[in-house]
Amino acid sequence: MSARYVVTHRTTYSYDEDVTDSLGIAHLVPRSLPWQEVGSATVTVDPAPGDLAHDTDHYGNTATYFQVTRGHRRLEITASSEVAVTAPSYDEAALGAPWEQARPLVVPRVPGAWRATDFALGSDQVERTAEAHAYAAQSLRPGRAVGEAARDLMHRIHADFEYDQKATTVTSTVPEILAKRAGVCQDFAHLTIACLRSHGLAARYVSGYLSTDPPPGKERVVGADASHAWVAVWAPAPDGASDGEWLALDPTNDQPANDRYVTVAWGRDYGDVTPVKGVIFTEAKRSTLRVSVDVAPVTPSS
Incomplete structure (x- = not known):
């Protein structure tokens, strides 16, 4: 029997001046594996990015690329997924x-x-x-x-x-x-x-x-x-x-x-799989980072 979860990972950056361009790479989408089934997975960025795409990196991970060119003082990346996991078995x-x-x-x-x-x-x-x-x-x-x-x-x-x-x-x-x-x-x-x-x-x-x-x-x-x-x-x-x-x-x-x-x-x-990393263009002197993760078990319906 597998355990099922709804996973929400939210990363929020705040700045004291406008950011005019933000480019990022995220590893937030769970892998599909023999012991792990991914039912759904989404990554959203606020403000809405002009470009957002998913690709597979050298190790088979899903990498999400985004670029936000609208001026902003707050950037939020939210990943949501539904996953079923069983304990791995080994030879x-x-x-x-x-x-x-x-x-x-x-x-x-x-x-x-x-x-x-x-x-x-x-x-x-x-x-x-x-x-x-x-x-x-x-x-x-x-x-x-x-x-x-x-x-x-x-x-x-x-x-x-x-x-x-x-x-x-x-x-x-x-x-x-x-x-x-x-x-x-x-x-x-x-x-x-x-x-x-x-x-x-x-x-x-x-x-x-x-x-x-x-x-x-x-x-x-x-x-x-x-x-x-x-x-x-x-x-x-x-x-x-x-x-x-x-x-x-x-x-x-x-x-x-x-x-x-x-x-x-x-x-x-860690450098290969950082959850979120990137480059920004800004005159901001101060910034804050907040990360919230929730792994909620899903109770099977009767």
Whole structure:
């Protein structure tokens, strides 16, 4: 049985002077996947853009492009979607392979390895540092199954690092995260990826949403949810019949991704899948940004 959600993501920019031209790229439309069905998805921009189009990027994500040329001091991008999610299932034989055999740059002739190669390389926000390599070595013991090793790394990061929204910024680096031993979901995803890639494994950054449950006796607060990030590590198919498996793990919450996770986009790091980014032309000196996300479960009708 699948869980169904209505997801609303609203981003609002405000400026103290007119913006004469605003160009943006957004990753806000959930992916259609074997475990995720997208019933509907819309992205609207206010003021109305002169140009708005959807395209598919290099990693198969839906990218939305827009340009607003009317003068404005407020810009609002709203994405709404209806999604049904089931918990992903995996080929345990693939996850049982020794991690040394799951390195696409070392064993490139394994079926599907070429698709994973890009995710084994360093990227702008994920440095393959000596410190990350050393931290991961405790989990990546010789001959250990790739699935078991990745899960162990997830457990350790959850235990060793504190969730602290004030400890880091959106531009924090892997060395800074390791030094502070604290961060948020983006940081823990980047750190996990750095640890895995430093040993030659392929890992990708996954952006999406996590449906949260209110405390006992409390009602849901609309808009209280937020964008979330987790990781997926690649394992080759043992029989070569497929491109392999991508095990999705959430180090922030110390659990595999399940039917509470709505996948929007994936890439090498946060920079590939930023929810909204762009360029503006303005004389404004001050601006504010507000983001509201709501992941509302849909109760099946009787």
